[in-house]
Amino acid sequence: MYVTSGSVTGLLGAFHMSDVAMRYSQFMPRLYNLALSRGFERGKIMPSRAFCSDESQGYPIILMAKHFGTFPFNHGLVGGIVATDRHGPHAHHGKDLVIIQASHVGYDPLAQQFGVYRRLQTAEKKQTANCGKICGTLDWYTGEYAFARKNIHLRKDENGRPQIIIDNSLLHADREQGLLLKLNEILEMDARGKPVAIGALSTSKIFTVTPALVSYLNRSDERGYQWKNGQGEAIGNRLHPDLFFYRRIISHHDEGRDHLEHNLIDVMPYIVTSKWPALTAAQVNTQVEFDRAFRTVVQEPAYQGKKVMFISGLNVDISPSEGQLFPLTKFIPWAGYMQDTDGSYETWEQAQLYEKLKQQPVDNPDKVDLESAIGEMEKAQEIRLPL
Numbered sequence: 025m026y027v028t029s030g031s032v033t034g035l036l037g038a039f040h041m042s043d044v045a046m047r048y049s050q051f052m053p054r055l056y057n058l059a060l061s062r063g064f065e066r067g068k069i070m071p072s073r074a075f076c077s078d079e080s081q082g083y084p085i086i087l088m089a090k091h092f093g094t095f096p097f098n099h100g101l102v103g104g105i106v107a108t109d110r111h112g113p114h115a116h117h118g119k120d121l122v123i124i125q126a127s128h129v130g131y132d133p134l135a136q137q138f139g140v141y142r143r144l145q146t147a148e149k150k151q152t153a154n155c156g157k158i159c160g161t162l163d164w165y166t167g168e169y170a171f172a173r174k175n176i177h178l179r180k181d182e183n184g185r186p187q188i189i190i191d192n193s194l195l196h197a198d199r200e201q202g203l204l205l206k207l208n209e210i211l212e213m214d215a216r217g218k219p220v221a222i223g224a225l226s227t228s229k230i231f232t233v234t235p236a237l238v239s240y241l242n243r244s245d246e247r248g249y250q251w252k253n254g255q256g257e258a259i260g261n262r263l264h265p266d267l268f269f270y271r272r273i274i275s276h277h278d279e280g281r282d283h284l285e286h287n288l289i290d291v292m293p294y295i296v297t298s299k300w301p302a303l304t305a306a307q308v309n310t311q312v313e314f315d316r317a318f319r320t321v322v323q324e325p326a327y328q329g330k331k332v333m334f335i336s337g338l339n340v341d342i343s344p345s346e347g348q349l350f351p352l353t354k355f356i357p358w359a360g361y362m363q364d365t366d367g368s369y370e371t372w373e374q375a376q377l378y379e380k381l382k383q384q385p386v387d388n389p390d391k392v393d394l395e396s397a398i399g400e401m402e403k404a405q406e407i408r409l410p411l
Contacts, residue, residue: 036294039307041356044378045340051355052087053388054381055335059122062362064331066390067093070118074100074107074125074317076155080141080341081128083350086394092122093392099123103157103284104309106317108324115326123321123332125313126355127306128339130154139302141351142343154341158305161285162295165270168203169296173263175228178241178249179256186238186251188259191228205268210237240264265293287312310338314359321361322369334361335377357381 046054059069071092075081077100088096097114101107104127115121130141132151141154153159175191194205211219212232223230241249244262270292274282287309288295298304314336321327321334338356360372360380372380 036291036304036307038374039311039358040374041307044374045354045356046381048084048087048339048353048355050386051357051381052084052091053386053391054384055122055124056091056388056390057384058380059120059333061384062331062333063364064120064122064333068119069122070094070097070114070120071122071124072097072099072110072114074104074123074313075339076100076104076128076157077102078128078155078341079145080130080154080351080353081339083353084126084339084355086350088124089392090394091388091391093390096124100125101279101283103155103161104128104306104313105279105283106313106320107279108317108320109279111320111324112326115324115330120331121327121333123334125310125317125334125336126339127158127309127313128155128341129158129300129303129306130341130343132343133345138300138340140343141341144344144349151343153302155302155306157284158309159302161288162301162305164272165203165292166296166301168270169263172203172205172268173260174258176259176263177228177256178233178251178259178262180251180253182253184251186233187222187230187256188233188237189225189228189230189256195229199271201272202270203268204271206266209267210234237267261297263297265297268293284309306338310336310358318359318361318371321363327363328367329365330363331365332361332363336360 060066069092071088071094073085073088073096075084085096097110097117099107099110099114104125106125114123129138130153131138132140132142139153139159140151142149142151146152172194175194177189179187179189181187188210190205194203197204197207207219208217210233212234214220219231221229221231241262244264270289272285272289274285274289277283288305291308295301295304295308318334321332336358338358340354340356342352342354344351357377358374360377361369362372363369
């Protein structure tokens with residue numbers, strides 16, 4: 025199964041990035057003040073985070089504790105999946121409730137590269153994948169795409185007619201797993217709707233291409249695509265996401281090991297062909313998770329009669345430089361949900377959520393001095409357990 029390019033373009037294009045990003049040190053007090061502006065009671069708010077387990081998410085959690093005055097409830101699974109079976113326990117831990125869901129992606133400002141993060145605790149402060157769960161999920165798909173890019177060739181025959189040479193393994197439409205080509209978009213078909221090979225090689229077959237593919241290739245090159253003689257050249261990055269889809273055997277357990285993969289597979293051709301696959305995947309996962317989790321929040325009995333604010337977005341972990349202990353994490357808001365005690369609620373689209381946050385002050389007189397709070401705990405008289 026795959027989605028049409030129109031719906032995918034709409035999904036991805038709706039997510040604005042740089043123009044709505046804000047530092048966590050500004051996002052968190054604004055979120056706290058937004059909650060107060062909606063009638064949330066000071067000292068009675070239980071925040072919750074649905075983040076990945078990565079240590080790079082620690083800084084946002086510290087700021088959440090600082091501004092809300094309590095360590096946040098853990099609502100998240102690896103990859104930034106919302107654990108919806110924790111709604112009930114969360115509801116019992118506070119009078120008013122805030123949930124923040126965020127997928128995350130690393131960013132190296134020196135290389136200007138998304139998807140990596142400098143791990144200060146490694147022996148050589150190595151750059152590794154971030155989010156590791158997302159990048160690990162993408163590996164198989166990017167490998168399939170890399171194979172197809174190298175094993176589909178474009179050429180012209182001695183009469184100048186465009187042809188395409190496709191590896192035999194890519195022509196098996198009945199495969200249970202793999203990258204599958206939309207052959208009707210690429211190859212000329214016979215009267216029965218079947219592609220007809222005009223030649224065969226040891227490991228591949230030669231076909232006549234569709235006028236639509238010729239037109240697309242001409243549009244993809246500034247001066248029009250120049251077909252080459254002989255073996256031609258590999259299709260490479262010209263293998264557009266509209267020309268293929270993926271089939272993959274994935275376990276069907278909600279919020280299980282493969283939940284993230286389920287969220288991404290329908291748009292995976294657009295992820296693997298994007299400039300920054302890890303960034304695009306994190307963006308898509310955030311969008312899918314808000315849509316899914318929002319519906320479970322609305323229907324959760326334990327949330328009825330309570331104020332609930334559910335905010336979804338993307339955490340960008342900017343790798344720390346020398347002398348920095350934490351990343352300069354930025355939050356890119358995506359959508360929000362606000363529920364009142366009488367059961368009425370509203371949803372906020374990205375522009376609305378961003379404006380509501382921007383309208384709030386970054387000053388928070390209720391913020392906790394964590395060092396002083398820890399110091400007071402150390403000075404407190406010891407309580408011995410009756411064991």
